Amino acid sequence: MSDVVLETKSLVKHFPISQGIVLKTKVGAVRAVDGVDIQLRRGETLGVVGESGCGKSTLAKLLVGLEKPTSGSIMVRGQDMVRLKGAELRKARRNIQMVLQDPYTSLNPRMTVGDIIGEPFEIHPEVVPKKGRQRAIQDLLDTVGLNPDHINRYPHQFSGGQRQRIGIARALALKPEIIVCDEPVSALDVSIQAQVINLLERLQDEFGLSYIFIAHDLSVVRHISDRVAVMYLGRIVEHGYDREIYEQPTHPYTQALLSAVPVPDPRLRGHRDQIVLEGDVPSPANPPSGCRFRTRCWKAQDICAQQDPALQVRDRSPHPSACHFAEIRDVVHGR
Amino acid sequence: MDVLPGVDPRAPLLEVNDLHVEFRTRDGVAKAVNGANFWLSPGETLAILGESGCGKSVTAQAIMGILDSPPGFITKGEVRYRGLDLLTLSEAQRRKVRANKIAMIFQDALSALNPVYSVGFQLGELFRMHRGMSRADAKKRSVELLDLVKIPAARSRINDYPHQFSGGMRQRVMIAMALALDPEVLIADEPTTALDVTVQAQIMGLLADLQRERNMGLILITHDMGVVADVADRISVMYAGKVVEEAPVYDIYAKPAHPYTRALLESIPRLDMKGQQLNVIRGLPPALTDVPKGCAFNPRCRFAKDPCRSDPPPPAYAVAPHRTARCHFFREVLGE
Numbered sequence: 297m298s299d300v301v302l303e304t305k306s307l308v309k310h311f312p313i314s315q316g317i318v319l320k321t322k323v324g325a326v327r328a329v330d331g332v333d334i335q336l337r338r339g340e341t342l343g344v345v346g347e348s349g350c351g352k353s354t355l356a357k358l359l360v361g362l363e364k365p366t367s368g369s370i371m372v373r374g375q376d377m378v379r380l381k382g383a384e385l386r387k388a389r390r391n392i393q394m395v396l397q398d399p400y401t402s403l404n405p406r407m408t409v410g411d412i413i414g415e416p417f418e419i420h421p422e423v424v425p426k427k428g429r430q431r432a433i434q435d436l437l438d439t440v441g442l443n444p445d446h447i448n449r450y451p452h453q454f455s456g457g458q459r460q461r462i463g464i465a466r467a468l469a470l471k472p473e474i475i476v477c478d479e480p481v482s483a484l485d486v487s488i489q490a491q492v493i494n495l496l497e498r499l500q501d502e503f504g505l506s507y508i509f510i511a512h513d514l515s516v517v518r519h520i521s522d523r524v525a526v527m528y529l530g531r532i533v534e535h536g537y538d539r540e541i542y543e544q545p546t547h548p549y550t551q552a553l554l555s556a557v558p559v560p561d562p563r564l565r566g567h568r569d570q571i572v573l574e575g576d577v578p579s580p581a582n583p584p585s586g587c588r589f590r591t592r593c594w595k596a597q598d599i600c601a602q603q604d605p606a607l608q609v610r611d612r613s614p615h616p617s618a619c620h621f622a623e624i625r626d627v628v629h630g631r
Numbered sequence: 632m633d634v635l636p637g638v639d640p641r642a643p644l645l646e647v648n649d650l651h652v653e654f655r656t657r658d659g660v661a662k663a664v665n666g667a668n669f670w671l672s673p674g675e676t677l678a679i680l681g682e683s684g685c686g687k688s689v690t691a692q693a694i695m696g697i698l699d700s701p702p703g704f705i706t707k708g709e710v711r712y713r714g715l716d717l718l719t720l721s722e723a724q725r726r727k728v729r730a731n732k733i734a735m736i737f738q739d740a741l742s743a744l745n746p747v748y749s750v751g752f753q754l755g756e757l758f759r760m761h762r763g764m765s766r767a768d769a770k771k772r773s774v775e776l777l778d779l780v781k782i783p784a785a786r787s788r789i790n791d792y793p794h795q796f797s798g799g800m801r802q803r804v805m806i807a808m809a810l811a812l813d814p815e816v817l818i819a820d821e822p823t824t825a826l827d828v829t830v831q832a833q834i835m836g837l838l839a840d841l842q843r844e845r846n847m848g849l850i851l852i853t854h855d856m857g858v859v860a861d862v863a864d865r866i867s868v869m870y871a872g873k874v875v876e877e878a879p880v881y882d883i884y885a886k887p888a889h890p891y892t893r894a895l896l897e898s899i900p901r902l903d904m905k906g907q908q909l910n911v912i913r914g915l916p917p918a919l920t921d922v923p924k925g926c927a928f929n930p931r932c933r934f935a936k937d938p939c940r941s942d943p944p945p946p947a948y949a950v951a952p953h954r955t956a957r958c959h960f961f962r963e964v965l966g967e
Contacts, residue, residue, distance in 0.1 A: 347827035455915050485682040486854060487912040490898035494909055512827065515857075519900030519909070538905060556832035557902050558857030562880045564903075565861055572836055573829045576797045628903045 301473055301506050302336040302359070302392070307368035309354050313581060326581045328354040330530035331368075333607075334508075336474065339500065341507040343521030343538070345514055345553070349577055351530040352510045356478040359508060360394045361385075372474070390420055393467040397479035399459030403451040409462055410447040413437070416469040423470055436465040439502075441495060457488035461495065468499065476508045481516060493520060514557050518542055526550045529580055529588040532607055536615030543629075546613035546622035549589045555627040569627040587619070595621045635715060635727060642714030644848050645671040645694075645733070645816050650708035652689050652872075654919075655701060661919040663689040665872035666708070668947070671816065671848040678851045678863035678880075680895075684916055686872040687852045691818050694850075695735050696725045712816070730757060734809035738821035740801035744793040750777075750804050751789035757811045776807040780837060799830035803837065810841060817842070818850045823858065835862060856899055860884060865953075868892045871917050871927035877947075878954040888956035888965050890932045926958070934960050 310325035328351045336342050346352050357363040359370060361377060370377040372391060380388055393416075396402040403412055413433050417424050424432045434444035440461040442454075451459055460480060467475050477496070481489040497520065499505060511517050517524060518538055525535040526549065534547040545551045552571040559568070573592050578584055587605050590596040597620075605618045613622035652664040664686040671677050681687045692698040694710050696717065710717045712732055717725065737743040745753055754776060755769035764772070770789065777785035780803040793801055802822060809817055819838065823831035839862060842849050853859060859866060859880070866883050868876040868891065876889035887893040897910035914931040917923055923930055929939040938959050939945070947955040950965070958964060 347829065457915070485916075486856070486895060487682060487898055488915075490900075490909040490911045493900070494911060497908070514828070515900045515902040518902060518905060542902065542905075552829060554902065556828040558835075558855065558861040559901065559903055560856040560860045560884065560896065560899060561903075562860045562863075562884050570832070572832050576799060576830070 299338045300335050301338050301373065302334075302508075303371045304332055304334050304359070305369045305371070307332045307355070307358060307370065308366045309351075309358055309363060310366045324581055326579075327530045327583060328580060329358060329365075330580075330583075332527075332530075332532055334525060334532070334535075336506050336508060338473070338506055339504050340522040341500065341509050341520050343517035343524040344508060344510045344527060345512065345517050345524060346527035347512065347553075347577060349529075349580060350527040351580070352527050353478055355527070356394065356476050356508065356510050359476050360392055361389055362394075386420070390423070390470040391472050392474040392476065393470060393472040395460075395463050395467045395475060395477045395480045398483050399451075399456055399463055400483070402463055403459055405451055408448050408450055409437070409442075409454075412451070412462060413465045413469055416466065420470055432469075436468055439468065439499070440465045455488075456484050457491055460484060460492050464492075464495065464499070468503070471503075472505070474506045474508070476510070478510045479512070480509075482511060482513060489516070496520065514542075514554060526553065529577065529583050531588060531618065533589065533618045534616065535607070540615045543626055544614070544624045545627065546610070546615070546617040546624050547589075547619045548593050548595055548621075551625050551627050552592075559628070568629075569625070571627065589619075595619075597621075635724065637715040638712070639714040642711070643670050644673050644713065645850075646709070646711040647690070647694065648709045648711070650690065650693060650710065651706045652686070652693050652698065652703060653706055654703050656920075659920040662922060663703070663872055663919055664693065665922070667867075667869070667872070667874050669867045669874060669877060671850060673815065673848050674842070674846040676842065676849045676851060676862055676864045678853060678859040678866045679869060680853060680856065680859055680866055681869035682854055682916060684919065685869040686919075687869050688820055690869075691735065691820050691850070691852055694818065695729060695733060696722075697729075697735075730809075730814065731761060731812045732814055733816040733818065734812070734814040735818040735820065736802070736805045736809045736822050738824050740798070740805045740825075741793060743805055744801065746793055749790045749792055750796070754789075754804075754808055754811060757808065761812055772811075773807075776811055777804070779810070779841070780804070780807045782807075798826055799833060802826065802830075802834050806834075806837065806841070810845075813845065814847065816848045816850065818852070820852045821854070822851075824853070824855070831858070838862075856895065868895075871922050872919065873927065873944075873957060874947075875928065875958070876956045878950070878956075882951070882954060886965050888950045888954070888961040889928075889958045890934045890960075890964050891928050893964055894931075894933075934958070934963055936960065 309329040310327050312322045313324040314320040315323045344352050358365050410433050413436055417429050437444045442461055481492050521538050523537050524541040525532045528549050534550045552573045555571045584591050586602050587600040590600040605620045607616045607618040610622045647669050650664055650667040654661040667690050679687045693705055751773050754773035758764040758769040758772050774785050782803050823834050863880045865879050867874045870891050876892045894912045912931055925941045926939045926945050929935040945957045945959045947957050950956050
């Protein structure tokens, strides 16, 4: 397919656990991302959801090149980002940018807004000639709905929502095709959250951007995403179009996750299919054998401990699901 | 425990009347709470809903008597527990109310628990200080409490330190601590905000069970409209230090009477439907050092007209029985 802008193949990131101070020996590994295949098409938003520790932020860092994968490939426009070096890598990186979660810590308090948004131009001077930079920065401020005259202000003079707009302007500076958003609205109040989500949607239409949208808030992900991937312990357990995931989930973890999200409608109280999971997520340093979800799963049988279920279309799952007993169950709507 | 003088068992469980709290800072006086009113009955769940800076946590701190003072000062109002105004009590008397009658749990359990004592010690301390129990008895009660909040293998975990528990388990420890002395009122300040949704469901379920068993009044402070819809009986919506709307939960979600409540409900994406563009509340919440004249929400309100922009601010109009809204044009908001 020609409209695929980003594709990962068996992407793996293990963080070594070492022991000893002088003679460090590797005693194990945290399998933060453990074989992830995703495809992102032009102009679409791929939502990645999962609970803390499932590896979604590590995935984001791998995609933008902030971490080096242990194995696997990241293809952007036919080039493998993992194997590129030097000037070629730098050039390729322009194409994939990131918006971070916390607009309070991700902006340098000693730099003016103009310097923050203009910094990408220092690293990639070929994008905008020096003369045109001031103009370009002001255009960016205007694009994200900030006053272009505020170019010399500092981050602390802006509110949380405005700071996130600055972060978005910085990500747009190099005219990327792909933006990885790692929890871009979770630090914001609800009334401000809507402003930023609408901005992201408008920019997508305007510039034909593709988003990887990582969040733990399933309602926000549904709102903005075309397709959704659900992660658990470093793996994608289910993926499909938003309607498939939210209306016809087939993996037990997706079902439990969705059923746990409160819906802002008291009339549904007591009428929703609620699955309360027991216990906590196992340690990614020592994931269970076979299916990683089996320790908390109510459907688990012997086969789940022996055979790792592949992420594939199954008899009772029209979209890919990594469960031997995948079956549609609508948990979001009232009975 | 000896009975507090002035407590009338027939009086309402908890009443907050015209509470004002201000913070005196270098940048001026920040009016965090500007006349908050609400009440709570046994067995009932009241949700206080609002965004950061609306004064919801400060209200809770004032009720508990744990407001940092200075810079915070309660300048006016009453907090009545069974008719007794807590704000007039001495610190020694307030200590008897805290934990015994009114207890609180916090958002971040890791910073609310003491990292250098085992959870068993911290739980046992309550029984030793307030009930004069021996160490052995206190430990026994502590194990029972950890069982009550469904911490697996409570007997062996009693000597663990807070950092050895997961986020959800720590929150359970804090709930155990709050319930140790059988309080009649529990204030939960964003109890699940820091937790994942599946753990949030566990904790909210636990709180609901415990509340039912004990017929406890619960004040749930949160910004999450979903959690509120799931558990609350009544809702008080706060904005810039005032309760702008107060209503039973079904009414408020069906037909909000205050423009702020309505705008909030329209601005959240929903899990069970794929929406269109989200409605946005333009602008920002006001700085508490400089609250707008008249209705504090008027600069962001699409219903605002001239009377909204001048003092006095709108009173709490009775919209229906047990239902108030501080908006001159609540009929329009309801009926548009």
